Amino acid sequence: AQTIHQWPVAEIKAVGSPLSLGCTIKGKSSPNLYWYWQATGGTLQQLFYSITVGQVESVVQLNLSASRPKDDQFILSTEKLLLSHSGFYLCAWSRTANSDYTFGSGTRLLVI
């Protein structure tokens, strides 16, 4: 069975500090991977997706970047955090386009 793991579970970071969030998929080769962001009390906004290792497409950047260094790993990062980066970050995977999306448990980020 496939599992999706996000880390860390929660972070409190200072404005201007760097950030790195991780997501790992086990049990599925070459998954499509996605990053979503949810402001507190808001809806979900897709940030990035990746079809294969080393390839990432940006949907909405929000001064963030993403990388896929391994087939099963998706990283979301920034050099300098903004207050507006606070929220809930969800990683998701799917087998292909138009197939079911499975979401990770999320990382809650508070920027102060």
Add this chain to the structure above:
Amino acid sequence: GEQVEQRPPHLSVREGDSAVITCTYTDPNSYYFFWYKQEPGASLQLLMKVFSSTEINEGQGFTVLLNKKDKRLSLNLTAAHPGDSVAYFCAVEPTGNTRKLIFGLGTTLQVQP
């Protein structure tokens, strides 16, 4: 691009009543539709994935209706109970292998005992 509008943002019903949440979308070619639920502080849980070829889909305690003519997707929780008091999101995946899910703004449901 595809736009998804979800109504109402907040809904309060009595236990045993039905609760209806509706989403309208703009792209007539959209083919895949999703309903998710989200408990406070938790991830998204898929309730149902609907294809545009099927208009009525029944789940456990709920029905999803798709009206392609009106470009409207609805979630009907039949006989709601307090455990249904979470947030619900619709999502639409446009056709063409876009790999993009467009979410509605969400509905917070409160079921009063």
